[in-house]
Amino acid sequence: MLNLDRLRTLYAVARHGSVSAAADGLHVTTSAVSQQLAKLERETGQQLLAKNGRGVRLTDAGRLLADHASRILSQVELAQADLEAQRGQAVGELVLGAFPTAARGLFPTALARLREEHPQLRAHLREMEPDESIPAVVRGDVDLAVVLDWYNKPLPVPDGLVKAPLLDDVADVAMPASHPLADRSVVDLEEFAGDEWVSWPKGEFCHDWLMLTLRGAGIEPRICHMAEEHHTQLALIAAGLGVAVAPRLGRGPIPSGVRVVPVRHTMRRHIYAAWRADADRRPSIRAAVEVLRATVVELGAAEEGEPGPS
Incomplete structure (x- = not known):
């Protein structure tokens, strides 16, 4: 039987484009990635990677298996979301991405509230710009991202993502x-x-x-x-x-x-949360969105705020 962690490693190489980038995305060493892929090749009896200059590329068999891995991992996430939804509680780990001013202005209060209201949920913040966090959500490296666009310049959001407004x-x-x-x-x-x-x-x-x-x-x-x-x-x-x-x-x-x-x-930034549609039923996603919205209300929506001391 194919090992799920090894499939996840192969898929990471496929989406990141290299072993080192996959290692960074998975937060492991390049040696660990190489070992997982070598074991997967032994399990399948197929060569999945081939040398390409100073790097590597997926073979035809590697691309085929990576495509299957994408669907398998998506199905696993749906199963996890359904189980979490059936339990009705926000539990486990939740990785949150946010651009710097949202990380500073919203998340200290939001994360403290999330910990208090959902003690079985372990939330982790990653500060990143929207052009980093949106692809990270698509890849599955981040569960929910707080991103922005401007009143006259929308931020493209790929298919398969759900978004919810937080504030202007x-x-x-x-x-x-x-x-x-x-x-x-x-x-x-x-x-x-x-x-x-x-x-x-x-x-x-x-x-x-x-x-x-x-x-x-x-x-x-x-x-x-x-x-x-x-x-x-x-x-x-x-x-x-x-x-x-x-x-x-x-x-x-x-x-x-x-x-x-x-x-x-008036110039306004539209700030919203985005997550994968296949994780939409997860109570942890809903809890995070609810807490972020409550934090906006608690801190006073920036839309109504004063310009600041002068």
């Missing part, structure tokens, strides 16, 4: 306290046409959104600095080095020397 997060413009617009109660993006901008790094979803939005406002952006963390962006602004878009969720205290001002035509 308002974004303001952050600027040095010495900026001519710093004392305004509301601003228009067009008023920053002559400013230098602090942005998220190139290639990130939010950087692409910023370019799209500024150009839509008739601004050809001059990006002078790029930083992934919002706290770093605000520190650069405090030093007088540019302006930035500053979402409210997880923003924390505003540094002295920085002012945040709402935009007349």
